[in-house]
Amino acid sequence: MLPGVTTLREPLTRALGPKTGKALENALGMATVGDLLRHYPRRYYTRGELTDLSSLREGDHVTVLARIANVSLHPMPQGGPRMRGEVIITDDRAKLMLTFFFRNSGGQYKFRGLKPGLVGMFAGTVSSFRGRLQLIHPEYELLPGAPPNADLTPELADEFATELIPVYPATAKVSSWVIARSVKAILDPLDTGEDPLPAEIRERYGLYGQAEAIRAIHRPLDWEDRKRAVERLKWDEAFMLQAALAQRRMAAAALPAMPRPHVPDGIADEFDAQLPFTLTAGQVAVGETIANDLACAHPMHRLLQGEVGSGKTVIAIRAMLQVVDAGGQAALLAPTEVLAQQHYRSVTAMLGPLARRGQLGGADDATGVALLTGSVSAGARRAALSDVFTGDAGIVIGTHALLEERVQFADLGLVVIDEQHRFGVEQRDALRAKAADNRPHVLVMTATPIPRTVAMTVYGDLETSTLTELPAGRSAIATHVVPAADKPHFLERAWARVKEEVERGRQAYVVCPRIGDGPDSDAPDPDDRDPAYPDEDDFANMEPTTVDLSHGVPRTITNVGRRQPLSVLDVAATLDAGPLAGLRLGILHGRLHPDEKDRVMRAFSAGEIDVLVATTVIEVGVDVPNATVMVIMDAERFGVSQLHQLRGRVGRGAAPGLCLLVSEAPPASPARERLDAVAATLDGFQLSRLDLEQRREGDVLGAAQAGRHSSLRLLQLLKDEDLIGQARTEATAIVSADPDLARHPALRAAIEDLLGVQAEYLDKT
Ligand code: ADP
Ligand code: MG
Numbered sequence: 001m002l003p004g005v006t007t008l009r010e011p012l013t014r015a016l017g018p019k020t021g022k023a024l025e026n027a028l029g030m031a032t033v034g035d036l037l038r039h040y041p042r043r044y045y046t047r048g049e050l051t052d053l054s055s056l057r058e059g060d061h062v063t064v065l066a067r068i069a070n071v072s073l074h075p076m077p078q079g080g081p082r083m084r085g086e087v088i089i090t091d092d093r094a095k096l097m098l099t100f101f102f103r104n105s106g107g108q109y110k111f112r113g114l115k116p117g118l119v120g121m122f123a124g125t126v127s128s129f130r131g132r133l134q135l136i137h138p139e140y141e142l143l144p145g146a147p148p149n150a151d152l153t154p155e156l157a158d159e160f161a162t163e164l165i166p167v168y169p170a171t172a173k174v175s176s177w178v179i180a181r182s183v184k185a186i187l188d189p190l191d192t193g194e195d196p197l198p199a200e201i202r203e204r205y206g207l208y209g210q211a212e213a214i215r216a217i218h219r220p221l222d223w224e225d226r227k228r229a230v231e232r233l234k235w236d237e238a239f240m241l242q243a244a245l246a247q248r249r250m251a252a253a254a255l256p257a258m259p260r261p262h263v264p265d266g267i268a269d270e271f272d273a274q275l276p277f278t279l280t281a282g283q284v285a286v287g288e289t290i291a292n293d294l295a296c297a298h299p300m301h302r303l304l305q306g307e308v309g310s311g312k313t314v315i316a317i318r319a320m321l322q323v324v325d326a327g328g329q330a331a332l333l334a335p336t337e338v339l340a341q342q343h344y345r346s347v348t349a350m351l352g353p354l355a356r357r358g359q360l361g362g363a364d365d366a367t368g369v370a371l372l373t374g375s376v377s378a379g380a381r382r383a384a385l386s387d388v389f390t391g392d393a394g395i396v397i398g399t400h401a402l403l404e405e406r407v408q409f410a411d412l413g414l415v416v417i418d419e420q421h422r423f424g425v426e427q428r429d430a431l432r433a434k435a436a437d438n439r440p441h442v443l444v445m446t447a448t449p450i451p452r453t454v455a456m457t458v459y460g461d462l463e464t465s466t467l468t469e470l471p472a473g474r475s476a477i478a479t480h481v482v483p484a485a486d487k488p489h490f491l492e493r494a495w496a497r498v499k500e501e502v503e504r505g506r507q508a509y510v511v512c513p514r515i516g517d518g519p520d521s522d523a524p525d526p527d528d529r530d531p532a533y534p535d536e537d538d539f540a541n542m543e544p545t546t547v548d549l550s551h552g553v554p555r556t557i558t559n560v561g562r563r564q565p566l567s568v569l570d571v572a573a574t575l576d577a578g579p580l581a582g583l584r585l586g587i588l589h590g591r592l593h594p595d596e597k598d599r600v601m602r603a604f605s606a607g608e609i610d611v612l613v614a615t616t617v618i619e620v621g622v623d624v625p626n627a628t629v630m631v632i633m634d635a636e637r638f639g640v641s642q643l644h645q646l647r648g649r650v651g652r653g654a655a656p657g658l659c660l661l662v663s664e665a666p667p668a669s670p671a672r673e674r675l676d677a678v679a680a681t682l683d684g685f686q687l688s689r690l691d692l693e694q695r696r697e698g699d700v701l702g703a704a705q706a707g708r709h710s711s712l713r714l715l716q717l718l719k720d721e722d723l724i725g726q727a728r729t730e731a732t733a734i735v736s737a738d739p740d741l742a743r744h745p746a747l748r749a750a751i752e753d754l755l756g757v758q759a760e761y762l763d764k765t
Contacts, residue, residue: 041166196750238727245460266325306467308648324394328413367394375594516569625653
């Protein structure tokens with residue numbers, strides 16, 4: 001240790017010396033003192049957990065409190081420069097041997113300092129040598145305060161007990177012990193400087209100061225001490241993040257945007273007048289909020305959440321029309337080709353004559369709607385690009401083909417991003433950049449319900465609106481688990497149900513986790529697939545497979561034992577040959593040619609296909625109200641939120657929806673319990689919490705958060721909801737009063753430190 005004061009930003013190589021510093025850096029990626037001090041103990045030992053010496057068994061990993069009884073040095077029997085150091089420790093009931101090997105010429109440092117009478121903690125793996133139990137090269141720590149030959153009395157034990165002994169996440173190269181020692185060495189000379197958390201907040205919530213919290217999480221006096229440390233450090237995580245987000249919200253809100261106020265008697269009003277249904281109260285309220293946002297001279301950044309089928313698209317169309325009326329253009333960005341095409345069809349259908357600018361039968365003030373996806377033919381693309389450029393197309397719908405450089409807008413005023421979870425920040429950014437001087441307004445829509453705290457954290461720079469009700473007349477969706485392995489006849493009944501529905505003029509989906517085998521099984525789809533994204537057909541990347549279809553009845557396809565997930569191609573063939581013979585089956589997956597996909601979707605919408613066997617390509621947005629049944633094969637292969645999304649495709653019309661989750665997962669297995677949970681509730685928010693509980697926080701926050709640089713170490717998005725809410729309120733207040741944090745230099749510096757990596761990520765959001 002170098003003398004003097006240590007600061008959080010100091011390199012570890014300087015604070016601890018090059019050897020230890022480098023070791024920590026290589027093993028755990030730590031560079032500064034701050035990095036080390038944010039490496040928190042995984043758990044703590046208490047006296048009660050220490051192993052009793054008389055109960056040791058070979059192979060145990062143990063930590064014992066004991067007194068050194070005897071120390072001796074022995075040459076090796078075969079001679080040579082190697083030596084063996086032997087230390088006998090005792091807890092007064094039993095004895096244990098510690099063994100150290102080293103060369104005469106040095107390497108005794110591990111062994112030095114061990115003197116009879118001293119008391120310490122010894123940790124290692126128990127082995128045996130000639131019938132005697134031993135620890136070879138144990139980690140140890142001598143109790144500094146214990147007098148020589150101290151009795152191992154209850155009082156002495158208490159002395160250890162009051163200090164919880166930290167156990168750190170460690171690697172083979174750098175043990176918990178080394179980390180604990182390094183931390184200890186740094187804590188003494190540590191000067192944390194000014195506390196970044198403003199004093200009034202610390203007082204209001206009774207929080208530890210920074211220095212005290214850092215000391216207490218590493219060397220807690222007792223559990224209460226450690227609890228208060230954790231609370232304070234959680235505050236740091238929540239507060240710094242929320243302050244950074246508040247700064248970004250304020251900066252974004254200060255950017256110039258062209259106001260696009262409502263124009264009376266424009267196509268927006270005409271559209272409202274011809275709507276075939278009444279807007280729900282929620283749609284009206286959110287619509288007003290958005291209309292007001294659009295009228296502002298600063299860009300809107302709004303997240304619209306709403307259950308599948310809650311009617312988000314109508315809200316988007318109304319917002320787009322307001323912008324078109326005001327002389328601007330609106331872009332609707334969809335994550336897949338299928339969805340873009342469907343949006344195009346439904347937008348043009350809902351607008352009717354209002355979308356037929358310059359065409360026969362078009363309204364006088366009609367606008368144009370352009371579709372731009374990767375598969376639009378060259379001629380159509382040229383025409384669309386020209387309409388986008390001249391402004392003839394007021395509404396432009398597309399996939400990420402919209403982001404290409406040659407797509408130039410006359411006056412882009414609004415960007416609507418549908419099903420946000422499939423888009424990355426880069427894409428959002430690229431589209432935003434297409435508005436020349438002013439920033440466009442941005443509306444992000446998601447049907448994946450996001451728990452409040454996740455919204456506050458992941459989308460913390462967006463304002464949030466939520467549609468909580470479904471339009472009237474929507475029917476409930478009943479969901480059942482079909483245990484294909486233990487009750488095969490249930491599956492036969494499922495197919496019988498599908499047939500019944502079709503006989504009543506309804507349609508059905510059968511969803512499978514995989515496309516199927518074939519030489520190009522891994523070939524990416526040109527448009528629907530986005531390398532940066534969780535793919536619409538994740539399982540298509542698995543090894544090609546053959547499923548035993550020799551029996552030709554559906555029961556057999558679920559009886560193959562440990563097998564590949566079921567595929568669209570195999571299941572369709574089996575159904576066609578057996579249980580659903582005679583029905584009109586269609587196939588849809590990401591590997592089909594885009595024209596073919598479009599053709600299939602049209603045919604299904606038109607009722608020319610009875611049963612659509614598909615991958616999750618239908619997960620988002622597909623809207624065929626006549627479809628009433630969905631059978632999901634190998635349902636345990638899908639995530640909870642994904643299942644919820646999928647079943648949202650049925651029950652969209654007046655007839656009740658039925659979703660059957662077919663699975664071989666045994667009763668009471670975790671997979672089966674997940675499915676039961678999905679079957680038990682239609683509350684997407686509840687299910688998204690379930691989903692979140694099963695993932696790590698880092699996954700939730702996305703790739704930029706993953707890895708050891710994640711700034712969230714202690715904070716748990718679900719459990720710490722209140723704390724995050726408070727931190728957000730406080731941080732917003734501080735930042736509103738002092739946007740550059742000029743009066744809070746320590747806070748500003750801490751945000752930079754803590755969010756260094758994340759800042760890049762946030763910048764792009
Ligand atoms: P989401 O995108 O939120 O999943 P959509 O906007 O696709 O939902 O709406 C689902 C269906 O409900 C569409 O067919 C739409 O026309 C219809 N719809 C939307 N709002 C209403 C309403 N207020 N009353 C009746 N039907 C509605
Ligand atoms: Mg939608």
